[in-house]
Amino acid sequence: xxxxxxxxxxxxxxxxxxxxxxxxxxxxxxxxxxxxxxxxxxxxxxxxxxxxxxxxxxxxxxxxxxxxxxxxxxxxxxxxxxxxxxxxxxxxxxxxxxxxxxxxxxxxxxxxxxxxxxxxxxxxxxxxxxxxxxxxxxxxxxxxxxxxxxxxxxxxxxxxxxxxxxxxxxxxxxxxxxxxxxxxxxxxxxxxxxxxxxxxxxxxxxxxxxxx
Numbered sequence: 001x002x003x004x005x006x007x008x009x010x011x012x013x014x015x016x017x018x019x020x021x022x023x024x025x026x027x028x029x030x031x032x033x034x035x036x037x038x039x040x041x042x043x044x045x046x047x048x049x050x051x052x053x054x055x056x057x058x059x060x061x062x063x064x065x066x067x068x069x070x071x072x073x074x075x076x077x078x079x080x081x082x083x084x085x086x087x088x089x090x091x092x093x094x095x096x097x098x099x100x101x102x103x104x105x106x107x108x109x110x111x112x113x114x115x116x117x118x119x120x121x122x123x124x125x126x127x128x129x130x131x132x133x134x135x136x137x138x139x140x141x142x143x144x145x146x147x148x149x150x151x152x153x154x155x156x157x158x159x160x161x162x163x164x165x166x167x168x169x170x171x172x173x174x175x176x177x178x179x180x181x182x183x184x185x186x187x188x189x190x191x192x193x194x195x196x197x198x199x200x201x202x203x204x205x206x207x208x209x210x211x212x
Contacts, residue, residue, distance in 0.1 A: 001149045001204055003166070009150065009199045010171040013178035016198060020177035022128050025051065029104040029129040031059050036124045037089060037116045042079045050076045061093035061102050088116030106130045120156065133172035135163045140183025141176060147187060149204035
């Protein structure tokens with residue numbers, strides 16, 4: 001895909017949705033961090049239902065530690081892998097208090113040192129909470145980037161590097177959100193909704209679905 005086509009794709013995304021953001025609900029960098037940890041292999045809707053109950057009770061590292069791992073599980077038990085996520089969250093809260101004065105760090109190295117935080121989670125926090133020009137690659141971003149030919153790669157890291165190389169700076173802050181939303185609602189895994197797609201003529205996917 002050439003530079004002009006890539007630019008046109010992001011211009012259309014921007015025109016349709018000038019200020020995209022995550023669908024996870026949060027009020028602070030810490031709430032975002034916890035929500036993203038919970039969202040691994042889970043839906044944003046499911047996470048939002050759990051955090052709507054949890055955050056009014058405990059939404060700081062200190063408060064979550066005081067709540068304790070077992071009570072935390074009661075709030076997040078509807079989410080997949082809740083046992084391991086609860087353990088990781090408690091450990092993360094301890095580290096935040098011991099090493100970062102209870103604040104969420106704004107560096108990738110420090111974030112990835114937290115239990116339950118991998119590269120994708122760190123990128124989400126850096127991008128969404130701290131306005132860093134990172135591109136977290138989840139299943140939606142990976143699929144859309146490869147299917148459209150926007151940025152090919154066999155691994156999430158390869159796709160991330162390709163996107164960072166090819167996406168122009170003015171689009172970087174929002175690129176991840178546009179691609180996630182496009183993959184979630186239009187370029188879906190089982191069957192892309194090509195007739196409804198605003199970049200259909202720019203996309204290089206060879207098996208576009210016809211209008212029904």
